[in-house]
Amino acid sequence: MNAQLLEVAERDGWVCWLCGGKVAADDGRAGPWAPSVDHVVPKARGGGNAAANLRLAHRRCNSRRGSRLPELDWPQRFGVLSEAPLWQALQRATRRRGSWETVAVVPTAARATAAAAWVRTRAALILGGAWSAEARVLTGELYGVALRADDA
Numbered sequence: 001m002n003a004q005l006l007e008v009a010e011r012d013g014w015v016c017w018l019c020g021g022k023v024a025a026d027d028g029r030a031g032p033w034a035p036s037v038d039h040v041v042p043k044a045r046g047g048g049n050a051a052a053n054l055r056l057a058h059r060r061c062n063s064r065r066g067s068r069l070p071e072l073d074w075p076q077r078f079g080v081l082s083e084a085p086l087w088q089a090l091q092r093a094t095r096r097r098g099s100w101e102t103v104a105v106v107p108t109a110a111r112a113t114a115a116a117a118w119v120r121t122r123a124a125l126i127l128g129g130a131w132s133a134e135a136r137v138l139t140g141e142l143y144g145v146a147l148r149a150d151d152a
Contacts, residue, residue, distance in 0.1 A: 004054075007051075008051075014035075015056065016056060016061050018038065019061050034059045035059070036056075036058070038056070038062045040052075045069060070126050078118070079108075080104045081107060081142070082104065084103045089101050089103045093123075093131075098150070100147070102144045103145050104119070105143070109135060112135030112136075112145055116135050116145050116147075119147055129150070133148075
């Protein structure tokens with residue numbers, strides 16, 4: 001295992017940033033579950049080799065993603081009724097640190113709270129840094145999920 005892969009794997013806790021599954025240390029085989037270094041913004045899209053742009057991924061997950069920008073699809077369990085494109089919302093939030101951005105509308109407080117935790121975790125995995133997210137009442141029946149990039 002090369003030094004860069006080992007460094008990224010240890011930093012990321014041996015967890016695939018794309019599927020959330022555990023990644024086993026390379027046993028010398030190049031199977032689908034072997035560790036690999038993935039570029040958050042692919043090199044083909046202008047991404048570099050800086051540590052902030054590198055994440056641990058299963059070889060299979062990395063290959064499936066190819067050179068696409070990170071896609072963030074809301075899990076169905078949240079029942080999202082309306083959403084902002086998350087990649088663009090994350091980019092806006094990093095440019096306007098400290099400003100809240102509503103990224104989704106969901107039907108219950110419990111789902112909004114769970115969705116806020118999910119999107120905060122995904123933002124940190126994708127872009128690093130500190131993020132806050134919260135559920136907000138929009139109407140008596142609808143809840144918003146708001147996200148912000150915290151000051152460094």
